[in-house]
Amino acid sequence: MAIIQTVDLTKKFGNFTAVDHLNLSIEEGEIFGLLGPNGAGKTTTLLMLVTVIKPTKGTAYVDGYDITREPDKARRLIGMAFQDPKLMWVVTPWDVLNWHAKVCGLSSLERKKRVKWALTELGLWENRHKSVHTFSGGMRKRVEIAKILIQRPKIAIVDEPTTQIDIVGKHRIWNMIRTLRDEGSTIILATNELYEADLLSDRVAIMHKGKLLVCDSPKKLKDSIVGGDLIEVILEKEAPKTLIEELEKIDKIVEVLVLKPNHLRIYLNRAEEILPQITEFFIKTHLPIQSIRMSEPSLDDVFAHYTGLTIEEAEKR
């Protein structure tokens, strides 16, 4: 069941169209990755969903509530951890989180319990009474993420959750996002870190210049690139030409390149399914394999496939 449905959602700032007729459907209980370079319209979309800004055209339904007609009801279901930590007039992480929990309506007992848990899990407990203004970017970001972990909303939006955070911290946050999902929240993860999206998301939507390019599971998106998978085989002796022609006849193999007489590069789809067939083929033809390496396309490749640009190039334009 779709918990969020956007219908021609559009936002213009003057003549600039930040989000252009976006039609998305997010299922309850999934981690939904919203991918794209900076300026793709991800954050604007999220700000519309959380009712911080109004759409210019179109609308979105949050658990059935129209964000333009019943914004208060929609907002009560959503919690958002922002890209840039939003820390206020209160200065210690304890106060920031306690205030947030209070506004979210948590009882005093529950508040203390959850704030302590989140601060401990995110490695901030020792610094709970220090000023957040003295914190590093990564620590401030962790305080921002803690808000959502404490709130445990029905729909949790996390915008670039692990930027500026070290690898250990990243893993902690990824685990906590998964836990949040397992406890019943639907997660919208906006990121330009493709590895993060691939690792966490059940489905991914790729945005570019305010438009939705494609939306599916990471696996299906990667499989949608014809010949996107790659197998490199090094044989113990040279491969005859006839053998290459026969190899190309195997279903799902798109192209075979001969890099060296004993070194083949095979472009194909669903490499993991075809690999046994390929090894069997070489065994049958009495050509011993010295080494074999398989790689599948990344979401970077998917982005490049649909836009003709890498994420870095898209950000520069």
Added chain:
Amino acid sequence: MAQIALFGLIANRMVKEAVQIEAGGNYFHFYAAGIVITLLYSMAVFISYDIYEEADHGVIEYLLSLPISRRELVLGRAIGGGLRSFLYVAPLMLIVLLMIGITNPFRILIAFAALFLFAFGVSGMSITIAVSIKSHDRFDILLGALNAFIVRLSTTMYPVAFMPEQYATLAQFNPLTFAADIFRWGAGLEASLLANPFLSVLGILMFFSVFTFLGIIFYERQLEGGGWR
């Protein structure tokens, strides 16, 4: 603070006996009560600077994403502004009351309640102006001009009897005059009052109602329309 007190003491010695009589017998007490009200007004106006700062630092986005209604948020800002200014000025208020001498605690409580509404109304007025203007610089200039007029065209510093006629007419409808009057009534400086204290309470109530209502409408409209961007 010492500078303000010193100025009051010097002014007290400078003013004529006739002014002292109009001020309730002691100009320094009249002046001290007026200073409290001026400070309360200035503090309550400050809420708008918070609003600009919240917009500049992106905190407004966070506040708008919280699971509360816009009305709750705006009302919270106005109450917060009023309460904060009241708490900041409370120590000075108590010092002045001790100096003047509290004759009737019941009156003081009524005066406090009215002054809280006054601070709340000033916060609402400040929010209304801030969200209507949007530009921080223009707001600064307008507020400076407004302060100059609203403080000077009130009875916070001068008894109305010694004001030029046109000034006196305007001063009678000034919320600072209502607030100064009610505080002086609460402190027992009855001879210095411009009008019946209940008219001052009524004036404060009207000021509070109009500007709180306007503040909420304007701020809510700005927020919903994304005008804070």
